[in-house]
Amino acid sequence: MATTTDITGDPKVLAYARALYAPEDRVLVEIRERQERAGLPPISISADEAQIIAVLLEAVGAKRVLEIGTLGGYSGVWIARALKPGGTLTTIEIDPATAQVARETFQAAGVGDRVNVVEGDARTIVTKLDPPFDAVFIDADKASLETYFHDAMRLLRVGGLLLCDNVFLDGRVVVDADRKPDVEGVRAFNRLASSDSRLKAAVIPVRDGLTFGIKVAD
Numbered sequence: 001m002a003t004t005t006d007i008t009g010d011p012k013v014l015a016y017a018r019a020l021y022a023p024e025d026r027v028l029v030e031i032r033e034r035q036e037r038a039g040l041p042p043i044s045i046s047a048d049e050a051q052i053i054a055v056l057l058e059a060v061g062a063k064r065v066l067e068i069g070t071l072g073g074y075s076g077v078w079i080a081r082a083l084k085p086g087g088t089l090t091t092i093e094i095d096p097a098t099a100q101v102a103r104e105t106f107q108a109a110g111v112g113d114r115v116n117v118v119e120g121d122a123r124t125i126v127t128k129l130d131p132p133f134d135a136v137f138i139d140a141d142k143a144s145l146e147t148y149f150h151d152a153m154r155l156l157r158v159g160g161l162l163l164c165d166n167v168f169l170d171g172r173v174v175v176d177a178d179r180k181p182d183v184e185g186v187r188a189f190n191r192l193a194s195s196d197s198r199l200k201a202a203v204i205p206v207r208d209g210l211t212f213g214i215k216v217a218d
C-alpha cells in the first residue's frame, strides 16, 4: 500500500525523476559553463523547475512571454524552446556584462531570433510595456516583487500564466525576525499571489519554490 510519507526530498528519487523528465542537452550544460566562466553566480533555475515551466507554457499556448531577470540565459533558453511557432521572449537584465553573456547564450542555442534581451532596470522598463503577454516569469530583485506582481497582472491576458521563482527565499520567508527588503518583497508577493481574486495560484515546492498562477479575470 502506498504510504503518506513525503518522499520528495529524497535525492535519489529526485535524481531518478530528473533523469527521466528533465535531462539537459549539451546546449544547456554549456550555458552553466559559460555563466561560470563569466563569473556569474550559479543561481539559475534547475532543469526540473525549467521543465515544469515549459509544460505550463505549453498549457497556455504561450507565444508572447516576458522574463524579468535574465542572468546568463539558462531559463530563457528553456522558455524560448517552449514557445509556440512565431513566439517571442522579451527578457530584461540590468547588468550590461550579464546581458552580453545572455546574448551569446541565445545565439549559441539557436534561439537568438526569438529572444529580445532588453538591457536596463526592469522597474522602469516593465511600466512601458504593453499587454497582452501570455506569460510573465519574475526572477530578479526580490525587494521589488510587490511592484512586479502588479505589473505582471496588468500585462497578462486573462488565461495567462504568472510565474515567480524563489518564493521560499532559501527558507527566510518563515524567519520572522528577518525583515530585510528582499524577504519582505517575497512575503508581499506571496500574500498577493495567494489572495488576489483575479489569480488562481499555487506553489510548487521545487528547489527554492516556484509560484504559478493563471489570471482568471481582469
Ligand code: SAH
Pocket (backbone or CB within 6 Å): 043, 044, 045, 068, 069, 070, 071, 072, 073, 074, 075, 076, 092, 093, 094, 095, 098, 120, 121, 122, 123, 139, 140, 141
Ligand atoms: N532567470 C535566470 C536567473 C536570474 S538571476 C535563470 O533562472 O536562469 C537574477 C537576475 O536579475 C540577475 O542577473 C540580476 O542582474 C537581474 N536583476 C536584478 N535586479 C534587476 C532589475 N531591477 N532589473 C533587471 N534585472 C535585474
Ligand code: MG
Pocket (backbone or CB within 6 Å): 043, 044, 045, 139, 165, 166
Ligand atoms: Mg531565481
